Amino acid sequence: MDPSDADLIASVLKGDTASFEPLVQKYSPRLFATARRYARRESEVEDIVQEVWLKAYQKLSSFRGEAPFEHWLMRLAVRTCYDFLRGHQRNRETMFSELSEPEEDWLERFGRQPDTASENAEAARQLIERILEQLSPPARMVITLLEIEDRTVKEISELTGWSVPLVKVRAFRARAEMRKILARIAKEKYL
């Protein structure tokens, strides 16, 4: 029988560093999926996940075992991703005239008849990624967690360390920010 997470963590804390490896193997897929929501380049994704594991190792003694290890790790991951977003605020003001041809086609199809534009299309995926990249770090974080991952305000509060009212305020502002970007697309495309 495989040792439990608690057993592995106890071994690591006693000095057996090798017991950390099964934890890395078990939870890395989840961490990679999380990091890929915020970073596009694979090298950036790997850097984020590596940082999460190094922080986890350094702070392992602060894990009290009251909640599952995965929850504790995901908190670290979300906060590391947020730090990454804040540190990589590139020029977010890209013009929507730079849209690719499939993205433009998808938008035009949506403009003519919304039902015909499929959400499963690759163009739609690229377009939402482009829009998310233009949001401010808190807006991107809250839209991703609240609307895309469908988490509750309380869960987001626990993951990010923000208070519940702050999450609500940031969600409100994030939706307004997103509406503004969508309005800019519509204006650039149809005016």
Next chain:
Amino acid sequence: MNLFELHKKLISAARANPPSERVPLAFEKRIMALMPRLAVDGWAQWAGALWRAAVPCVAIMLLLSAWSYFSAYPANSSGDLSQEIDNTILAAAVQDQPSADSTR
């Protein structure tokens, strides 16, 4: 264009395409290779910091020594270092003593 519908559609698109959980080959080995570096104890880190601090301290000491060695003596100096020190230390005592004229 219905922006509310567009918002909903794009969020659905993001939900329909969850990111991949693919992990690069031997990623866990890479992480484990970084662990011994983190396991260095606090005393070693403290000693390392002291060694790093020693270099600028020595450099500053050499600069100050050179400056004091090459700087010229002040104009009113006698040139005798022991006499200068005596004068400086005893200056306060000499001032505190009442002069012979005032006691009369």
